[in-house]
Amino acid sequence: MLRKLRIGLAIVAIIVLTFFFLDFSNLLPESVQSITKIQLVPALLSLSLGILLLLLLLTLVFGRVYCSIICPLGIYQDVVARLANLFRKKKLRHKFRKAKTILRWSVLSLVIITYISGLGLVLDLLDPYSMYGRLAVHLFKPVYMAANNGLEHLFTAFNNYTFYKVDIHFWGWVSFGLAFASLLVVSVLAWRYGRSWCNTICPVGTVLGFLSKYSIFRLSIDHERCNQCGLCSFNCKASCIDNKSESIDYSRCVSCFNCMESCNKKAVQYLPFWKIKKTDTAKAISKATIKTDTSKRQFLSVLMLSGFLLPKAVAANFNQELVNGLRPLKRTIPLMPPGAGDRKRFNSLCTSCHLCVSKCPGNVLQPSLLEYGTEGLMQPQMLFDKGFCNYDCTLCTEVCPSGALQTLTKKEKHHTQMGRVVFVLENCIVYRNETHCGACSEHCPTQALRMVPYKGNLTIPEPHPDICIGCGGCEFICPVVPYKAVYVEGHEIQQPAKAFEDEEREEVVLDDFGF
Amino acid sequence: MKTFALAGIGLAVKPAKSLAALVPEEKKAEQAVDMVAVMGGEPDQMFKRAIAEFGGMNRFVKSGQKVCIKPNIGWDRVPERAGNTNPLLIAEIIRQCFAVGASEVTVFDHTCDDWVKCYQNSGIEAAAKAAGAKVLPANQESYYRQVELPQGKILKDAKIHQAILDSEVWINVPILKNHGGSGLTISMKNYMGIVWDRRTFHMKGLQQCIADICTLNKKPVLNVVDAYRVLQTNGPQGRSESDVVLSKALFVSPEIVAVDTAATSFFNQIRSMPMDVVKHLGFGEELGLGTTDLNKLNIKRIKL
Numbered sequence: 001m002l003r004k005l006r007i008g009l010a011i012v013a014i015i016v017l018t019f020f021f022l023d024f025s026n027l028l029p030e031s032v033q034s035i036t037k038i039q040l041v042p043a044l045l046s047l048s049l050g051i052l053l054l055l056l057l058l059t060l061v062f063g064r065v066y067c068s069i070i071c072p073l074g075i076y077q078d079v080v081a082r083l084a085n086l087f088r089k090k091k092l093r094h095k096f097r098k099a100k101t102i103l104r105w106s107v108l109s110l111v112i113i114t115y116i117s118g119l120g121l122v123l124d125l126l127d128p129y130s131m132y133g134r135l136a137v138h139l140f141k142p143v144y145m146a147a148n149n150g151l152e153h154l155f156t157a158f159n160n161y162t163f164y165k166v167d168i169h170f171w172g173w174v175s176f177g178l179a180f181a182s183l184l185v186v187s188v189l190a191w192r193y194g195r196s197w198c199n200t201i202c203p204v205g206t207v208l209g210f211l212s213k214y215s216i217f218r219l220s221i222d223h224e225r226c227n228q229c230g231l232c233s234f235n236c237k238a239s240c241i242d243n244k245s246e247s248i249d250y251s252r253c254v255s256c257f258n259c260m261e262s263c264n265k266k267a268v269q270y271l272p273f274w275k276i277k278k279t280d281t282a283k284a285i286s287k288a289t290i291k292t293d294t295s296k297r298q299f300l301s302v303l304m305l306s307g308f309l310l311p312k313a314v315a316a317n318f319n320q321e322l323v324n325g326l327r328p329l330k331r332t333i334p335l336m337p338p339g340a341g342d343r344k345r346f347n348s349l350c351t352s353c354h355l356c357v358s359k360c361p362g363n364v365l366q367p368s369l370l371e372y373g374t375e376g377l378m379q380p381q382m383l384f385d386k387g388f389c390n391y392d393c394t395l396c397t398e399v400c401p402s403g404a405l406q407t408l409t410k411k412e413k414h415h416t417q418m419g420r421v422v423f424v425l426e427n428c429i430v431y432r433n434e435t436h437c438g439a440c441s442e443h444c445p446t447q448a449l450r451m452v453p454y455k456g457n458l459t460i461p462e463p464h465p466d467i468c469i470g471c472g473g474c475e476f477i478c479p480v481v482p483y484k485a486v487y488v489e490g491h492e493i494q495q496p497a498k499a500f501e502d503e504e505r506e507e508v509v510l511d512d513f514g515f
Numbered sequence: 516m517k518t519f520a521l522a523g524i525g526l527a528v529k530p531a532k533s534l535a536a537l538v539p540e541e542k543k544a545e546q547a548v549d550m551v552a553v554m555g556g557e558p559d560q561m562f563k564r565a566i567a568e569f570g571g572m573n574r575f576v577k578s579g580q581k582v583c584i585k586p587n588i589g590w591d592r593v594p595e596r597a598g599n600t601n602p603l604l605i606a607e608i609i610r611q612c613f614a615v616g617a618s619e620v621t622v623f624d625h626t627c628d629d630w631v632k633c634y635q636n637s638g639i640e641a642a643a644k645a646a647g648a649k650v651l652p653a654n655q656e657s658y659y660r661q662v663e664l665p666q667g668k669i670l671k672d673a674k675i676h677q678a679i680l681d682s683e684v685w686i687n688v689p690i691l692k693n694h695g696g697s698g699l700t701i702s703m704k705n706y707m708g709i710v711w712d713r714r715t716f717h718m719k720g721l722q723q724c725i726a727d728i729c730t731l732n733k734k735p736v737l738n739v740v741d742a743y744r745v746l747q748t749n750g751p752q753g754r755s756e757s758d759v760v761l762s763k764a765l766f767v768s769p770e771i772v773a774v775d776t777a778a779t780s781f782f783n784q785i786r787s788m789p790m791d792v793v794k795h796l797g798f799g800e801e802l803g804l805g806t807t808d809l810n811k812l813n814i815k816r817i818k819l
Binding site: 025077159161164165166167216361376387390391392393429433435436437438439441442443445446447450451457458469477479480500503505508511512515 | 552554577581587591627628629631632649650651652654655657658694695696697712713714715717718719720721722747748749751752754755757760762764776777780781782783784785789794807814816
């Protein structure tokens with residue numbers, strides 16, 4: 001019964017969360033995003049105390065159910081393990097394995113220490129929610145989009161326009177490669193060893209495992225009923241039931257209830273700890289006693305060193321020589337998404353789950369390489385090769401679960417300068433060809449690029465960076481290739497944008513056609 | 516496809532020098548109306564009146580025809596901001612097409628802002644669907660087909676949306692707006708929403724390319740210029756409601772250069788806009804697309 005409940009909840013959770021990542025046409029209601037906001041690491045980073053308290057209570061009452069019904073990567077592993085059994089002649093028999101306590105705590109320490117010392121990348125790479133997010137964005141979404149395009153093709157052939165074609169995006173080899181690698185590792189481990197990733201590497205698993213040792217409800221084995229048949233242990237994907245000593249390692253138990261359902265003698269029970277016979281609990285707790293590990297420091301030093309050795313930022317191309325008559329100017333400071341505020345704060349809070357990348361309707365938010373330095377690898381930056389930031393859109397700031405992007409209202413966004421416009425006269429069509437253009441001004445929502453009289457009837461852009469919000473409409477549309485006549489320069493700290501002033505106008509009375 | 520090919524050849528024979536080429540023989544009376552200008556009503560009401568002056572929609576759309584309506588839906592703006600054609604007008608035109616027996620009406624625009632937001636917030640998607648039209652996406656290159664423009668001066672070919680190419684008749688429904696690049700955007704400039712690569716226009720010379728694209732051998736049967744709300748400054752998207760003038764006017768004509776000339780003169784009352792700033796009008800005339808001399812035309816001016 002409990003197992004069925006767990007499976008039901010897990011299926012709903014993973015479908016909703018995955019679809020939320022894939023849902024490009026916003027079919028799901030906004031409220032669905034709460035499923036990303038109850039993920040532990042994002043909640044911790046955004047200091048959502050209510051959610052943290054809730055998760056703490058959940059774990060202290062029921063054990064690590066989080067790993068079974070909330071964590072998408074955990075549920076994904078269960079799906080893989082189940083699929084694996086379909087391909088096997090005989091169901092995989094798990095067996096009790098010793099806890100990899102040292103490894104677990106080393107990884108957790110590494111994550112914490114690197115994070116505190118300013119390299120959040122380790123956390124970004126290992127946070128199970130963000131890992132899953134990247135799987136969804138870089139591996140599942142292209143498939144989903146291709147399927148949509150297939151359906152579009154079919155339906156449009158019958159003159160039905162329910163579906164529309166979409167671009168299938170590839171966001172670079174780094175994000176794709178890391179997503180693919182983590183998919184491979186997690187899947188292979190899940191296929192062969194069930195939940196071993198969660199109980200050896202996952203930092204969230206280690207923390208919740210520690211807490212769940214003190215949970216009220218836990219699985220236990222009734223020694224009077226148990227005949228040591230081993231079924232519970234065979235079915236334990238966490239490999240945490242030692243049926244010889246009839247004990248369970250609670251730090252690894254993810255409360256999947258497989259053992260309970262498999263037991264023919266009803267010896268495995270889910271009870272509050274005071275109803276469990278003493279011997280059991282004592283054994284279990286002593287087994288999982290924490291041993292401090294010294295090897296973690298070695299890990300650490302190597303990792304931190306590599307962080308400092310990698311280049312901090314990609315060198316700016318400030319070559320002043322003309323290329324094809326164009327001045328090759330490029331931005332030197334990467335553009336952070338709306339609501340990012342301070343670069344340091346943003347880099348430390350973003351875990352690169354890429355939800356914003358997936359949701360951005362203009363395809364402006366793209367995973368960075370080393371533009372932010374090593375600590376910001378894969379974190380979203382604004383690039384304008386595919387589109388520009390819609391003036392009224394605040395979607396990314398709303399969906400960000402970790403608080404790296406602070407929610408902005410439309411009005412707040414209109415007054416936030418993500419970057420400043422830079423106009424390169426020598427590259428401008430009007431200057432070079434003396435023909436009308438104005439594409440940049442046309443796309444500027446605040447007229448930070450204003451067309452002013454030039455030669456004859458021509459008009460030419462005049463930059464007003466004070467009222468620029470850095471949306472990149474100008475840079476996107478500027479027809480000059482390969483070096484645009486206009487680009488947006490980033491800020492280390494996003495600035496307030498000055499409000500534009502409406503022109504004074506006389507009341508126009510129109511009582512005739514004028515022709 | 517076949518029907519289009521035939522229609523294309525039919526229209527390709529010669530550029531429309533005047534309305535005469537487009538108006539059926541029996542209507543070539545002296546009183547034939549070339550343009551109707553209406554002021555002082557609601558968008559749908561003004562269109563009803565204008566089309567009645569022409570003698571009804573069946574002069575332009577025949578029973579069984581596939582019609583494509585091309586509004587300006589370029590920006591993520593609500594109707595009050597005058598960034599896009601008025602949805603009430605679009606809905607009325609669709610209803611009139613169906614009333615004279617159109618077999619299908621499609622609506623699309625290649626937007627500048629995110630197309631989903633534009634279609635939604637302009638109110639056009641909802642209004643068009645409610646009136647029975649099919650609202651088509653235009654966000655992918657594969658919806659466009661390469662077409663030669665032998666009469667174009669500098670623009671020799673372009674990729675045109677298939678909804679235009681596959682229709683039997685199309686109706687051009689721009690909104691009159693100030694435009695930072697071309698002075699004004701009216702009917703001729705509205706053609707840019709049927710092409711895929713607009714950067715080329717800016718690259719090669721915007722004003723000439725606008726005239727060149729209008730040489731496409733499939734002309735709209737009607738140009739309906741929405742001047743119910745006019746964006747007088749900071750066009751084509753405008754940045755606040757203070758850019759908008761409630762001018763309550765509508766200009767309808769099969770003559771694209773003439774109707775744009777009329778609209779320019781109308782705009783000129785709001786803010787100075789000499790004809791030579793809107794250079795593509797003159798270029799259009801040079802290419803034989805029509806006249807900027809409104810005295811040559813029979814224009815009906817109606818105040819409601």
